[in-house]
Amino acid sequence: MGLLGEGITEVIAVTKDNAAPIGIIVRAGQYPKMILYKGSKTAENVAKYGWVTANFVSDSYLYPLYAFSDVAKPDLRKVFVGGTVMQLLCDADAWMAFTAEVVNETKEALFVELEPVGSEYCRDQLRPVNRGFNSVIDATVHATRYVMDHDPKLRELIEYHLGIVRKCGGARDQEAAALIRDVCGL
Numbered sequence: 001m002g003l004l005g006e007g008i009t010e011v012i013a014v015t016k017d018n019a020a021p022i023g024i025i026v027r028a029g030q031y032p033k034m035i036l037y038k039g040s041k042t043a044e045n046v047a048k049y050g051w052v053t054a055n056f057v058s059d060s061y062l063y064p065l066y067a068f069s070d071v072a073k074p075d076l077r078k079v080f081v082g083g084t085v086m087q088l089l090c091d092a093d094a095w096m097a098f099t100a101e102v103v104n105e106t107k108e109a110l111f112v113e114l115e116p117v118g119s120e121y122c123r124d125q126l127r128p129v130n131r132g133f134n135s136v137i138d139a140t141v142h143a144t145r146y147v148m149d150h151d152p153k154l155r156e157l158i159e160y161h162l163g164i165v166r167k168c169g170g171a172r173d174q175e176a177a178a179l180i181r182d183v184c185g186l
């Protein structure tokens with residue numbers, strides 16, 4: 001499916017005036033899906049406005065940045081797609097736009113089906129395989145949970161991934177690691 005491989009692709013999801021890292025789930029023969037935990041702005045916006053854009057970025061720092069802070073208005077731009085004005089990250093290397101429908105709901109989460117309505121490659125840039133980049137993403141996932149319950153097991157996982165960032169990451173990955181440490185109080 002174009003920019004989305006089978007499995008779960010971790011993107012920066014932009015909804016109205018908001019950005020956050022979110023996984024887009026693709027299984028053969030099915031519409032792409034998101035599972036959005038209630039309480040996030042992303043879940044609220046998707047339910048309210050019915051659209052989301054998936055932004056593909058090569059700057060790892062943007063994952064902890066948008067997991068833990070609000071997006072600045074000038075970092076978003078508008079795009080008219082699928083008959084709707086949506087928003088994108090100015091820094092996206094590529095994006096896909098979706099209309100989004102909540103198809104199921106539990107006490108904790110919304111199950112959202114996505115219909116692609118547009119996409120664009122903005123930069124002709126390959127992101128080389130780098131364990132430091134990947135470990136920033138993993139550490140950020142664990143950090144979003146750690147800040148809620150300070151579970152020592154999560155702390156160990158974060159430290160493991162930050163160790164890989166230290167060895168394998170570039171300058172921007174080190175900045176991302178410092179941000180994760182700061183947010184988690186490590």
Ligand SMILES: Cc1cc2nc3c(=O)[nH]c(=O)nc-3n(C[C@H](O)[C@H](O)[C@H](O)COP(=O)(O)O)c2cc1C
Pocket residue numbers: 010018019020021022023024034035036037038039040041042043063066067068137140141144
């Ligand atoms: C790589 C990554 C993937 C994530 N995927 C999801 C997801 O699929 N669903 C979800 O509800 N939260 C996910 N999160 C957590 C949200 O990004 C986090 O709760 C964020 O603070 C929500 O921000 P918001 O309130 O601005 O929407 C993910 C975090 C990371 C770092």
